Amino acid sequence: MKKDWTRREFLKAGSVAVAGALAGVPGRVLADEDGRPIRIGLVGCGSRGTGAVEDALAADPNVHVVALADLFVDRARSCLRYLRTLRLGRELHPGVRVHEDRCFVGFEAYRRLLDVPLDVVLLATPPGFRPIHFEAAVAAEKHVFIEKPVAVDPAGVRRVYLAGEKARERGLSVVAGTQRRHHSGYLETVRRIREGAIGRILGARCFWNQGGLWHRKREAGWSDMEWQVRNWLYFDWLSGDHIVEQHVHNLDVVNWVLGSVPLRAVGSGGREVRTDPVFGNIYDHFAVDFEYPGGIHVLSMCRQMEGTDGAVGELVTGTEGRADPGGWIDGARPWRFEGEVPNPYVAEHAALLASIRRGEPANEARQVAEATMTAILGRHAAYTGEVVEWDALLASDLDFSPPRYEFGDLPVRSVPIPGRS
Template sequence: MSQLSRRDFLKAATAITAMNIIPGARAGETGPLKVGLIGCGGRGNGAARDIMSAGKQLGIEVKVIAVADVFEDRAKGSQKGLNQAGADIKDDHVFVGLDAYKKLLETDVDIVILATPPGFRPEHFEAAVNAKKHVFMEKPVAVDPVGCKRVMSAGQKAKELGLSVVSGTQRRHSFSYRETIKRIQDGAIGDVVAAYAYWCQGGLWVREKHPNQSDLEWQLRNWLYFTWLSGDHIVEQHVHNIDVINWVMGTHPVSAFGMGGRQVRTAPKYGHIYDHFAVEFEYPNGARMLSMCRQIDGCDGRVSEFVVGTKGRSNCNGWIRGEKEWRYEGPNPNPYVQEHVHLLQSILKGEPINEAQNIAESTMTAIMGRESAYTGRTIRWEEMMKSEISLMPKELRFDMELPIPPVAMPGRPM
């Protein structure tokens, strides 16, 4: 009798597991894990490709079979591009419109990728959990305190239903970050007394408003520059670095004291968001984090994290210096793929992972910093948790007027 290789054995075991626990799998055939993409921009298409790559890495078939987007050109563009990459998206599984996500969730997909502008994330996450789908959701997961609390609640329901939830905080799935932070938490640098988080770079893409565009269409296509859609760049982008420090500290800050402004990107096409922030966050143990983010061309860049302890210091991502010198020398696969590997493994093993609370807290941390900068006030965590601030319009129609909000001015009523 021929002997199975270890690789063949693992593939066979994985297939058997899939038959037993994956929704829609039938005895005698494994079938692919079916994925639906909600939000067909660059990050959504990237995530769809990454989850298919993760399936190949694990030796299982993962197929994107449905896409949904507000705009037809986006949805059909995803269908074409992803099918060329190995997806199987039929015309009747391309959904368009403000309610497109609801139609996708009615299909037999096992996993949904949520990659629309973040303002929609709480509503879409709640709907996905109610539809009993496993979820990969891009960060951030909200743009306001009400949205964060909705995600926390839906995340708890997902846990009760045995659903896996992974967020797009890929540093948490990076081998070098994981090993370094484990050592920090095990005491390699003593007690952490100070932390630093940075995302400073040049400007990003921007979309001019065309004469035939409605307010809503333009803002949706130019979503980075409207707080109700992106949360401002401290939330949309810098949440990655803030999340790393929360991870190191094992908790969220208790307060934020911040400032920021709109010094260079002042044209109307840039909506009303800031182009720089600097925030001091205080943690329960009294440690402070200095958080800085900037999107201005022609300036020096820095995207990193750094922590100082009573016995050493670390970049959180590969080295520790001090009493115990150490450098990570192990493998470091692409974390954008690895986060999907971890999601698929959790589903196949029947051991759900749930990152909803962590990413909701990191999103709330970033929002707390934004609100401090916008108002000029020290903002405390309990204030955010009690806040009823909700930036999402009560209804959305393409014929509605949607004026650009005024730029936040610290010290003045908003």
């Protein structure tokens, strides 16, 4: 029987319930009484993956990093070199236990890593690979830290959603890299908003506007595949475009505050500054109007252009005030968050590891899949220039996957043109 891919299907299990379940998890967790370390492996040895390992080591004093996997040998080696410099006090960190024979390279490296005895897999490759790796990790019965976004197209979102259900059935923990869900200021402010601190919510704005990012010059001998993966930010099948790769954080907060996902979206966007072919086929700006249940509209903006105003955040307006979900409320009941804010990048790993030690599985797969799909909805609205319905897009056959995962020729899709795409 075909799965009913609708908003109702996404929401029926209560996507916002998990957010509060881990609110009491401290910034660090205690080791098992028997002293058994939690063994972790990393898939994706770039800066985010390397940082995720460092955060996990900071979150729990009894974690061992035992295996690394990456498409490229230079990335795996640089990650290992860095990890071997980490210190705990005056000594080299005892949690770094990776031997060279457990550094795996290539398109199948993740499978070889999953054959290693370990408990947790950190998934931090470019997002286009995420659904494949998540499915494999769950099938191997590993707990998972899954970086955002978790897919780049509806086909990938569906795969993550189903794998997340399997993880739940098997008692596996899944925690996502949407760190605002583990930020004490956000946790308390969102709780107050949802309890009526600004009255009935009328609408919201969210934005991630900044300058440009890095790119790597193509080297002699690089195939199309290697060039694109090493410059993954700029190709739709790898990053999903920056509205998906980056702005997903803000859209996740909006979904969290509203307790829902959007019904539909209409938007615009384009490629005004980053027009050189080195920047692949993505846009450099988006503006999207998301419509949520109850007639609530959310204005979303994101931009990556040098020399422009930078702003990152969310604002929610209600009948009795307005709020920044990150820490303040103005209006009938003004309030400011003044508590401590443990590093949320560490706190998300503390939540994952604590859930494993307590035998109380956490599962954030659904909520991060919703956030990813929300961003994909906005992107598709801008790419096409049409009003795009959530249900129709989620059920569609839109799939950015390359025909083969191998080094070689890989033509770049044309930059989308609204009205023609």
